[in-house]
Amino acid sequence: MPFRLFAYLFAAIVICSTSGTCNASSFNSFAVRGVRVFDGERTLPNVNVVVEDGRIALVGSAVRIPPGLRTIDGAGKTLLPGLIDSHVHVFPGAQRDALRFGVTTELDMFDVSRDFAAWRRQRESLSQTDEADTWGAGLGATVNGGAPLQDLPHGVKLPTISSAAGAKAFVDARVREGSDYIKVFLEDLSEYAGPKRLPTLTKAEACAVIDAAHEDGRVAIVHTQQERMALEAIDCGANALAHMILDRELDASFLRLAKESGIFVLTTDSVWAGAGATGIAATLASDPRVAPYLSPAQKGSMLAKEDKPVRAFFANAIANTRALHDAGVPVLAGTDAPNPATAHGISLHEELQLLVRAGFTPSEALSAATSLPAEIFHLGDRGRILPGYRADLVLVSGDPTIDISNTLSIVTIWKNGYPVRRAPR
Numbered sequence: 001m002p003f004r005l006f007a008y009l010f011a012a013i014v015i016c017s018t019s020g021t022c023n024a025s026s027f028n029s030f031a032v033r034g035v036r037v038f039d040g041e042r043t044l045p046n047v048n049v050v051v052e053d054g055r056i057a058l059v060g061s062a063v064r065i066p067p068g069l070r071t072i073d074g075a076g077k078t079l080l081p082g083l084i085d086s087h088v089h090v091f092p093g094a095q096r097d098a099l100r101f102g103v104t105t106e107l108d109m110f111d112v113s114r115d116f117a118a119w120r121r122q123r124e125s126l127s128q129t130d131e132a133d134t135w136g137a138g139l140g141a142t143v144n145g146g147a148p149l150q151d152l153p154h155g156v157k158l159p160t161i162s163s164a165a166g167a168k169a170f171v172d173a174r175v176r177e178g179s180d181y182i183k184v185f186l187e188d189l190s191e192y193a194g195p196k197r198l199p200t201l202t203k204a205e206a207c208a209v210i211d212a213a214h215e216d217g218r219v220a221i222v223h224t225q226q227e228r229m230a231l232e233a234i235d236c237g238a239n240a241l242a243h244m245i246l247d248r249e250l251d252a253s254f255l256r257l258a259k260e261s262g263i264f265v266l267t268t269d270s271v272w273a274g275a276g277a278t279g280i281a282a283t284l285a286s287d288p289r290v291a292p293y294l295s296p297a298q299k300g301s302m303l304a305k306e307d308k309p310v311r312a313f314f315a316n317a318i319a320n321t322r323a324l325h326d327a328g329v330p331v332l333a334g335t336d337a338p339n340p341a342t343a344h345g346i347s348l349h350e351e352l353q354l355l356v357r358a359g360f361t362p363s364e365a366l367s368a369a370t371s372l373p374a375e376i377f378h379l380g381d382r383g384r385i386l387p388g389y390r391a392d393l394v395l396v397s398g399d400p401t402i403d404i405s406n407t408l409s410i411v412t413i414w415k416n417g418y419p420v421r422r423a424p425r
Helices: 003-019 024-028 094-099 116-124 164-177 203-215 227-236 252-261 269-275 280-285 296-303 311-326 346-357 362-367 371-376 404-408
Strands: 030-038 043-052 055-060 071-073 077-081 083-088 103-108 133-136 182-185 220-223 264-266 393-397 410-415
Touching: 083 094, 083 346, 083 371, 094 103, 103 371, 116 133, 164 203, 182 203, 203 220, 203 227, 220 227, 227 252, 252 311, 269 280, 269 311, 269 346, 280 296, 280 346, 296 346, 311 346, 346 362, 346 404, 362 404, 393 404
Parallel strands: 030 071, 030 077, 083 103, 103 133, 182 220
Antiparallel strands: 030 043, 043 055, 077 393, 393 410
């Protein structure tokens, strides 16, 4: 019998012998007493939280904890919703790496494997799992030789778009495969000011893809890192920008247009911190609250360096994150892991710290990684600590609504009400 299963069975025997009313559902039923709760939008001091069968049942200062229910003392601690990373690229083991750092949901923004059926089964289930739940874009719309296909292994061929007339067929095929949203690439690498230029979609082609995505009831998310192409995306009616703009600081006219359009932006500032050779990721990886829980893949990715750092990118990204937030444009925390100096799970904590550096309050930063992506992406019963929501929860020491770095002081993570084993594989 696996040790973890034995431990759960032993815990159930103890609980049942105390209460006399327990059954198998006790494995994912528990309570947290006298804890500070950040519910995704606001802070509730000194409340009790009861979880039954993997869902939050009761939250409040007057909530009575049922006799015999396994109870955790929340004094001096904060209970958070499971974190949501709004921009990642998964690989085998990535979802386990994410969950060990309290990231219970990931939004994949380009994936060749497109394991949609398994992802959907998992995120609809309340079964025990050691992986974060995943939504995905699948293959993004691009042209032959364009981003990101120029980096694919030799001989690998993926569908592309050669004219606006082909946009509908491309999007319909992604929807049949199970794409939850549609990714669109507007990228020629000109922001790097080098001799290489990639082919990319024309504005007419990009608009056609976005229109087709909307016809199929899908959000259209545009990869661009340049103001010029971001303006094209906005003009085409895109729902989101997949990255923070980094080629220049945004002016008032862009900010006004972005606000009026209703677009939202995924940050990925951790990538630009790495591109700017800031050393933030390496410092984070050595933190004693972090280092013991990093897998070899996470550690290697966090310590990876860009060959040619561009320090202006990070400065522009932070300035633009601040400006968009001040302008009232929704900004969601995303990491683009596992690019150099990022890793699944841990980099979202870096992203939270960078949001605070960019002028967010700690509570606003936490909302950008919990309730806001859950609302915008229609993720259902997650991102909040409310009755009826699934018990994807993170208990930390201290108060991250005052000091955002306290998100690193993880005491316990629960996925679907089951405690998560944090030792890396």
